[in-house]
Amino acid sequence: MADTATITSASFDTAAVRIQWSDGHHSTLHSMWLRDNCACADCGPHATGSRLQRLLDIPDDVAPATVVAEPDTLAVTWGDDGHQSVYTAHWLRTNAYSPTALRDSHKPVKTVWDGTLTQWPxxxxxxxxxxxxxxxxxxxxxxxxxxxxxxxxxxxxxxxxxxxxxxxxxxxxxxxxxxxxxxxxxxxxxxxxxxxxxxxxxxxxxxxxxxxxxxxxxxxxxxxxxxxxxxxxxxxxxxxxxxxxxxxxxxxxxxxxxxxxxxxxxxxxxxxxxxxxxxxxxxxxxxxxxxxxxxxxxxxxxxxxxxxxxxxxxxxxxxxxxxxxxxxxxxxxxxxxxxxxxxxxxxxxxxxxxxxxxxxxxxxxxxxxxxxxxxxxxxxxx
Ligand SMILES: [Fe+2]
Ligand SMILES: [Zn+2]
CATH class of the missing domain: 3.60.130.10 (Clavaminate synthase-like)
Structure with a gap:
C-alpha cells in the first residue's frame, strides 16, 4: 500500500498541508512536523545522526507560503525564510501519522498463536x-x-x-x-x-x-x-x-x-x-x-x-x-x-x-x- 499510493492533490493553511492520496486516504501533515522533517542538504537527515537543522530555530508559527503537489513529490516553500523543502510521496506516505489506518500500516506484523500452530517458521x-x-x-x-x-x-x-x-x-x-x-x-x-x-x-x-x-x-x-x-x-x-x-x-x-x-x-x-x-x-x-x-x-x-x-x-x-x-x-x-x-x-x-x-x-x-x-x-x- 505504502509503495503504490501517489498524491492526487494538496491544500494548505498556516497549520497544515492536507494531502489527498490516490487510494482515497488523506493525511493532515502539520507545519512544524513538515518543516522539522525537511531533509535537504542544509537541514541534513535525521536518520544518520547528522542533522544540522536545530529544532528551536524553527519559528513557533512556521507556515507554508506555497505548496506544489505532484503525484510523486510535495514541494513546500516556507513563509518565514523562503526555505524550500521537497518530500517524496513515498516518504510522506510511509511516515503519515493520521488517520489510524495509515499508522497501522507501518506496524510490523505480529502473529499471535497457541498450541494449534502447526507450521513452525x-x-x-x-x-x-x-x-x-x-x-x-x-x-x-x-x-x-x-x-x-x-x-x-x-x-x-x-x-x-x-x-x-x-x-x-x-x-x-x-x-x-x-x-x-x-x-x-x-x-x-x-x-x-x-x-x-x-x-x-x-x-x-x-x-x-x-x-x-x-x-x-x-x-x-x-x-x-x-x-x-x-x-x-x-x-x-x-x-x-x-x-x-x-x-x-x-x-x-x-x-x-x-x-x-x-x-x-x-x-x-x-x-x-x-x-x-x-x-x-x-x-x-x-x-x-x-x-x-x-x-x-x-x-x-x-x-x-x-x-x-x-x-x-x-x-x-x-x-x-x-x-x-x-x-x-x-x-x-x-x-x-x-x-x-x-x-x-x-x-x-x-x-x-x-x-x-x-x-x-x-x-x-x-x-x-x-x-x-x-x-x-x-x-x-x-
Ligand atoms: Fe530458561
Ligand atoms: Zn531543508
Missing part, C-alpha cells in the same frame, strides 16, 4: 548465509511469531558463536558468553537438573533481560525427553484480558519484584509482568515464578496481585497454549525472551544444549534493514 543455516530472503525470514519470524527454528547448524561447539555473530551481538552476563545445559553433579540452577521446567521467561530480575535466546542442540537426550516447549506470552496476555480484565489491568500496573543474588551482584527488577506500549499493546512479558521474590505492592492490592499472577501462570501452563518440538542434533531454536515463554520436559541421560543470547535491538534492526533490502514486507509465512 523454519530456516536453513546454509541458506541464511547465502540468501537475503532466508536471512530476513530468520529475523522477521522472531519479530512476528517470537521464535524461529534453524536447521543444519551442525554439532561443532563453536557453531552457536558463528550463528550469534551473523545475527547480532553476543551478550555476556554472569553466565558467561555461552552456557552449557547439561546435567551437572552439583547443580547451581534448575536448568542443571534433568527435571521438567515450566514455561517461563529468563532473567526477569534484569531491567534489560535476556534478549534473543539461542539454544543449540549438540546432543539430544537418547531417551527422547528434553522436549522444547514454547508458549506465546502475547496469547497468555490476550486470554487473561478476556477471562479476567481486572487481573490483566492489575498486572500491567503493579510491580512484581524478581531478584538474583550472585557472588558480587544483587540484581533486582521491579517491573509489571505485562508491559504495554503507548497504544496499550503488549510489548514485554515477564513471567517466572522461580525468580520472583517478595512482592511489594500496596497492602490493599496484595491479595488481588497474587490472584492475578496465579491466573496468569495457570493460563501459561495450560497444555493447549504450548507447542512442542524435539530438537535434533544441529538444530537451533531462537526466541524473543520477552515475547515467548520456554519450557522443557524432563529427560534422562546425556543431553547437551548450548545457550547464548544476542541483544534484542540489533537483532530486530537487522530484520528491518533486510526487509528494506529485499523489498519484502509482511508475514514471513505468506
Amino acid at each position: 523454519t530456516v536453513e543455516w546454509d541458506k541464511v548465509l547465502t540468501d537475503d530472503t532466508e536471512r530476513r525470514k530468520l529475523h522477521v519470524a522472531v519479530a512476528e511469531f517470537g521464535f524461529v527454528l534453524l536447521r543444519g547448524l551442525g554439532t561443532d561447539h563453536d557453531g552457536i558463536e558463528k550463528l550469534a555473530d551473523e545475527i547480532g551481538y553476543l551478550r555476556e552476563t554472569h553466565y558467561g558468553k555461552f552456557f552449557d545445559l547439561i546435567t551437572r553433579a552439583e547443580p547451581q540452577i534448575l536448568a542443571d537438573l534433568a527435571g521438567p521446567i515450566l514455561p517461563h521467561t529468563d532473567e526477569a530480575y534484569r531491567r534489560v533481560p535476556t534478549g534473543i535466546n539461542i539454544f543449540h542442540c549438540i546432543k539430544p537426550s537418547p531417551c527422547g525427553g528434553g522436549v522444547s516447549q514454547l508458549v506465546d506470552a502475547y496469547n497468555v496476555a490476550r486470554i487473561l484480558r478476556e477471562r479476567d480484565p481486572e487481573a490483566y489491568e492489575l498486572l500491567t500496573r503493579v510491580p512484581v519484584q524478581h531478584q538474583r543474588r550472585i557472588e558480587d551482584q544483587v540484581i533486582t527488577s521491579d517491573l509489571p509482568a505485562i508491559l504495554l506500549d503507548h497504544e496499550g499493546e503488549v510489548v514485554e512479558v515477564r513471567l517466572n515464578e522461580r525468580t520472583m521474590t517478595a512482592i511489594r505492592v500496596d497492602e490493599d492490592l496484595m491479595e488481588e496481585t497474587y490472584a492475578a499472577l496465579r491466573t496468569a501462570f495457570r493460563i501459561a501452563y495450560e497444555p493447549a497454549q504450548r507447542i512442542e518440538y524435539t530438537m535434533a542434533a544441529g538444530d537451533a531454536l531462537l526466541f524473543d525472551n520477552l515475547r515467548v515463554l520456554h519450557a522443557r520436559t524432563g529427560y534422562n541421560g546425556d543431553r547437551h544444549v548450548r545457550q547464548c543470547q544476542v541483544m534484542r535491538d540489533e537483532f530486530f534492526a537487522k530484520g528491518v534493514a533486510l526487509s528494506e533490502k529485499t523489498g519484502l514486507f509482511g508475514s514471513v509465512q505468506a
